[in-house]
Amino acid sequence: MANPTFAGREYPADSPYSVGREKIREFASAVGAAHPAHHDLVAARGLGYPDLVAPATFAVVVAQRAEAQYIQDPEAAVDFSRVVHAEERFTHHRPIVAGDELVTVLHVDSVTSRGSLSMVTTRCEIFAQGENGGREPVSTVVSTLAIRGEDS
Amino acid sequence: MTAQTGTTPVLADLAVGDVIGTRTIELDRSRLVRYAGASGDFNPIHWNDAYAGSVGLPGVIAHGMLTMGSVIGLVEDWAGDPGAVVDYQARFTRPVPVPNPGTAAVEVTGTIAAIDAEAGTARVDLAVTFDGQKVLGKVQALVRLA
Numbered sequence: 661m662a663n664p665t666f667a668g669r670e671y672p673a674d675s676p677y678s679v680g681r682e683k684i685r686e687f688a689s690a691v692g693a694a695h696p697a698h699h700d701l702v703a704a705r706g707l708g709y710p711d712l713v714a715p716a717t718f719a720v721v722v723a724q725r726a727e728a729q730y731i732q733d734p735e736a737a738v739d740f741s742r743v744v745h746a747e748e749r750f751t752h753h754r755p756i757v758a759g760d761e762l763v764t765v766l767h768v769d770s771v772t773s774r775g776s777l778s779m780v781t782t783r784c785e786i787f788a789q790g791e792n793g794g795r796e797p798v799s800t801v802v803s804t805l806a807i808r809g810e811d812s
Numbered sequence: 813m814t815a816q817t818g819t820t821p822v823l824a825d826l827a828v829g830d831v832i833g834t835r836t837i838e839l840d841r842s843r844l845v846r847y848a849g850a851s852g853d854f855n856p857i858h859w860n861d862a863y864a865g866s867v868g869l870p871g872v873i874a875h876g877m878l879t880m881g882s883v884i885g886l887v888e889d890w891a892g893d894p895g896a897v898v899d900y901q902a903r904f905t906r907p908v909p910v911p912n913p914g915t916a917a918v919e920v921t922g923t924i925a926a927i928d929a930e931a932g933t934a935r936v937d938l939a940v941t942f943d944g945q946k947v948l949g950k951v952q953a954l955v956r957l958a
Binding site: 683686687689690691692693694695697698707709713714715716717720721724725740741742744745746747748749750751752754755 | 837843846847849850851852853855867876877878880881882884885887888889893894895897898899900901902903904953
């Protein structure tokens with residue numbers, strides 16, 4: 661059963677994730693996102709973006725990295741072999757673009773258990789780091805995992 | 813109606829119930845491996861039959877995030893601007909088993925579910941099915957339009 665004392669925990673900003681053009685192209689191809697703004701700089705700039713635009717679910721790559729701080733902590737008792745992804749939500753304050761340096765603050769919003777089933781909800785607040793050290797909100801990623809108990 | 817390349821939907825022309833389009837997404841094992849690499853999600857239930865069986869699955873299943881990430885292309889292409897998708901959510905209600913060899917065909921239909929003229933947004937709900945059964949629930953994309 662997932663450790664309920666982790667609810668409400670906040671993890672400080674992790675090391676920056678540098679969003680690269682080839683990573684955006686690779687991810688877009690993997691999900692079949694064919695829109696030229698993911699692949700072609702001229703097309704992206706034509707839509708007013710400074711660089712290639714990430715697909716709507718690209719933030720999962722950044723979020724997963726932050727969530728690992730919690731999920732891989734043995735004290736959290738999240739048995740990954742019993743985890744089923746239940747829900748995901750992306751709120752984009754602005755699109756992620758190549759060249760962004762993203763840092764993520766991870767929140768464990770809730771940890772609940774009913775019988776042998778645990779549900780955990782994490783929230784990643786993703787910010788772009790400016791050259792002056794400022795932070796601009798980019799995306800909020802809320803992820804809910806279900807963890808089946810040993811006897812189910 | 814389905815938007816053609818070069819035409820951009822205008823909020824004032826939309827009505828709740830309009831179908832923005834339909835699409836079939838073919839998932840095979842190579843797509844799963846490719847998504848694993850691109851996303852960094854290397855959970856073996858998405859590429860190893862023996863492991864998937866050992867945790868009670870019928871076999872390798874697609875990443876829920878691959879299905880979610882693939883079906884939104886319909887909305888991005890319709891909007892004409894991938895950055896117009898300002899909010900996107902889904903529930904993973906049923907796994908999509910991916911055979912070897914072969915493909916799993918996921919069907920998606922997008923429908924205008926709500927229009928907020930003041931906010932300049934339309935909500936597109938996606939019906940996502942495999943084998944006639946829903947595999948994602950509450951699949952909603954909020955799109956900013958002119």
